[in-house]
Amino acid sequence: MSAASQAQVKNVERNSLDAIIKKKQGRPGALLGILEEAQGLEEHRYLSEISLRQIAEGLDLPLSQVYSVATFYSYFNLKPQGLHSVVVCRGTACHTRGSLELLVEAVDRLGIEDFREEEENSATTLDGFATVRTVACFGQCALAPVVEIDGEMMSRMTVGRLVSALAKLRKGGPK
Amino acid sequence: MNDRKDTIITLTINGQETAVPAGTSLLEACASAGAFVPTLCYLEGVCSNASCGVCLVEVEGARSLLRSCVQKAAQGMKVNTTGPRVLRARKTAVELILANHPQDCLTCARNGTCELQSLSERLGIREIRFPRTKKKLPIDRSVAGLVRDNDKCILCGRCVAVCKDVQTVSAIDFAGRGSRTRIAAFMDRGLAGSPCVQCGQCSVVCPTGAIIERDETAAVWRALADPKKTIVVQTAPAIRASLGEALGLEAGTLVTGKMVAALRRLGFDKVFDTQFAADLTIMEEGSELLARISGGGTLPMITSCSPGWIGFIETFYPALLPHLSTCKSPQQMFGAIAKTFWAEKAGLDPANVGVVSIMPCTAKKREAGRPEMVGAWQWWKEKGTVPEKPFADVDWALTTRELARMIRGAGIDLATLPEEDFDDPLGRSTGAATIFGTTGGVMEAALRTVYELVTKRSLPSLDFTAVRGLEGVKEAEVDLDGTKVRVAVVHTLGKARIILDEIAAGKSPYAFIEVMTCPGGCIGGGGQPVNIDAAKRLRRNKAMYVEDLRLPIRKSHENPAIGALYADFLGKPLGHLSHGLLHTKYKARKV
Known part of the structure; x- marks a missing residue:
């Protein structure tokens, strides 16, 4: 894409976000809904600094408060997300049935370096191919361990099935 | 119920x-x-x-x-x-x-004043039973006045509350969740990228060492030990009512004379007084007000002594900047006069004169470092006798807490010191200058002078009680020989917002407004002793008026040293020299 047409896309995004802000302004809980739509608007499903600034200005809220809300909910991403998503449940049931091994395998296979589970809940491959994420619990404990790949829940997951699912992604599977 | x-x-x-x-x-x-x-x-x-x-x-x-x-x-x-x-x-x-709190009390700036430390002692805690669960976060040293160390933060939320609710600045808030919760400015960047005005109220309310003043005592000790340098010190009005408290005396104990003695013992070559410059401020600001009233200038005029407030209006209300008095703060006026008039008279190379100020304030550190605050250097440059590199009018602005640290470190016992007098001529001041240290004081000092300049009559009573006390917004009306002047006094930035919104809406009934950033004015400043409560604030406030009464002269325009400064050097208020040395410009700040 040329620089000019990239700028055009950006402008369209800014204008749509302004429309969303106008539509929801003044309603209780407006901020959450706007953040949600703003994230959907971005190509890489995240809240860019520009979006956060635009929302704060539009709602006349302090930047620190908008940032506070955006960082509180794990649903919101502050970094660009990969094309594919791999979510590993790290709840107690899944943990006792080997979810740590699955997480390590997913991170290794996708080539993510230095993922520290205790410090962050997601990491994206450098080429933007996939994001690996942990969740506290999917609520599917009877089916543990559970992994979600591109929105599809896979229960009683094994390392073998995970490896082949990831290989399928690489070959151009779902999405 | x-x-x-x-x-x-x-x-x-x-x-x-x-x-x-x-x-x-x-x-x-x-x-x-x-x-x-x-x-x-x-x-x-x-x-x-x-x-x-x-x-x-x-x-x-x-x-x-x-x-x-x-x-x-x-x-x-x-x-x-x-x-x-x-x-x-x-x-x-x-x-x-305590599981996540660093065990470095011995080397912490709040050693001895930390609420967590004293609580832990009170509860008899002798071991840390739980393991650490949090990651260490980097220390924020991005601004001149404050240092923020999230590692020492216990997430009590006091700093967030004071910044958001009292000051309405909202530079910081909680970010993240669970064990990753932290206090952060937008995008986890330093305070420098935030609307922070460095008022330092967060550092006063913080129970631990998570937000502290940037300590510059090491640099001042080095300067004092340098035989080539002449180091002079100026003390803000409020320090005399709070330094004693920082050294263990009861809140509100006046220690003016002992403070002067202690500063001499520390090795300062001259002990001067910011109050001298406060009197000078009244001459300039009072004249500016009268000029604006008679010449159709922008009204209401608002005071400009409080640098947190300057940061606030530059950030949040840039359109109202013409309402600010162009007067520099007393700290900066002092620096500019010390390195021109006084240095020349004393036969000193201004580049070898160091000006240290003792301030109740963390924002003063930023003010001293503002690039335009080099009035003395410009003055000497016009005379053709200075180095290429500009020198600042004020080299170091230390807080009350830092001075207390130096005094303790030097083994000086305030209680056993004699009472000594400030050095002449920049140590001469009046009661009017003293009350600059508390909310309403600048207004009262200005009224004492403006009234007499306009009416040419002596005030029947010097006490403008309507502008005294610790209410958030105070009002008064003064009759200047037929011209009724309405004035207002506010403290805290949240209250300042009220009067600014009034001005923006074209509904302000006032001619002159005093704004102080901190609760109670400078006595409640961000560089003052911590563990403050309403009772202590009131005691510090009362002390200022005791000192006002104690001083033989209580009106700025009657300060003989100020008269001499105009006669020998400046000419007249708002004159050519004043313009360069004592007045400044403001600019909108984008964050």
């Missing part, structure tokens, strides 16, 4: 029957019954997040222990504040906090 304050309810606290007005919190009820309940996150009038779990008490019939800071006292309650269940729970709450 009837919540009206005039209804009295009775409850039993530790077996003692107690009567309190309805609506009283359990915490206050316990205090009034003499049952001390420790707190950590709670701060009267600022913060009651009920997040720390330290103020737990046992109430008969309640399923769990209650947090007394947010629980209202109720008729017939039976409260226990000392039972084993309460003490164990309190101890656990603090132990959990």
Whole structure:
């Protein structure tokens, strides 16, 4: 894409976000809904600094408060997300049935370096191919361990099935 | 439940029957019954997040222990504040906090003034039972006035509350969740990228060492030891009412003479007074006000002494900047005069004169470092006798806390020092200059002078009591020989917003407004002794007026040293030299 047409896309995004802000302004809980739509608007499903600034200005809220809300909910991403998503449940049931091994395998296979589970809940491959994420619990404990790949829940997951699912992604599977 | 304050309810606290007005919190009820309940996150009038779990008490019939800071006292309650269940729970709450708190009390700036440290001592904690769960975060040294270390933060939320609710700056807020919760500015960047005005109220309310002033005492010690340098010091008005407190005396103890003696013992070549420059400010600002009134200038005019306030209007209300007096603050006026008039008279190379100021303020550090604050250097440059590299008018601005640290470090005992006088001529001042240290003081000092300049008559009474006291917004009307001038005084930036919105809406009835950034003015400044409460603030406030009465001259225009400065050097207020040395420009700040 040329620089000019990239700028055009950006402008369209800014204008749509302004429309969303106008539509929801003044309603209780407006901020959450706007953040949600703003994230959907971005190509890489995240809240860019520009979006956060635009929302704060539009709602006349302090930047620190908008940032506070955006960082509180794990649903919101502050970094660009990969094309594919791999979510590993790290709840107690899944943990006792080997979810740590699955997480390590997913991170290794996708080539993510230095993922520290205790410090962050997601990491994206450098080429933007996939994001690996942990969740506290999917609520599917009877089916543990559970992994979600591109929105599809896979229960009683094994390392073998995970490896082949990831290989399928690489070959151009779902999405 | 009837919540009206005039209804009295009775409850039993530790077996003692107690009567309190309805609506009283359990915490206050316990205090009034003499049952001390420790707190950590709670701060009267600022913060009651009920997040720390330290103020737990046992109430008969309640399923769990209650947090007394947010629980209202109720008729017939039976409260226990000392039972084993309460003490164990309190101890656990603090132990959990300590799990993630660094064990570096010995080297912490708040060693000896830390609320967590004293609470831990009070509860008899002898070991840290729980493992650390948090990652160490980088220290924020991005601004001139403050240093923020999230590692020492216990997430009480006082800084967030004071920044958001009292100052309406909202530079910081909670970010993240669970064990990753932290206090952060937007995008986890330093304070420099935030609207922070460096007022330092966060550093005053912080119970630990998570937000402290940037300590510059090492640089000042080095300068004092340098034989090539002549180091002079200026002390802000409020310091004489708070330095004693920082060194263990009762709040509001005046230590003017002993402070001067201590500064000499530390090795300062001259001990001068910011109050001299406060009198100078009144001459310039009073003349500016009269010129604006008679010449159709922008009104209301607003004072410009308080650098946090300057940062605030530059950030949030740039369109109203023409309302600011162009006068530099007393700190900066002093620096500009010391390195021109005084240095020349003393036959000193201005580049070898160091000006240290002792301020109740963290924002003064930023003000001293503003690139335009090089008036003296420009003056010498016009005379063709200075180095290429500009030197600042004020080299170091230390807070009250830093000066106390230097005095303690030098082994100086304030109590045994004699009372000494400031050096002439930049140490001469008046009662009008003293009251700059508290809210309403600049206004009162200005009125004393403006009235007499306009009417050419002596004021029947010097005490403008309407602008005194600690209410958030104060008003008065003065009759200047037929011209009625309405004035207002506000302190805290939240209150400043009210009068600014009025001005923006074209509805301000005032000609002159005093704004101070901090609660109570400089006596409650961000560089002042910590562990402040309303009672201590009032004692510091009262001390300023005691000092005003003690001084033989109480009007700025009657300060003979100021008269001499105009006669020998400046010419007249608002003259050519004043313009370059004593006045400044402001600019909008984008964050």
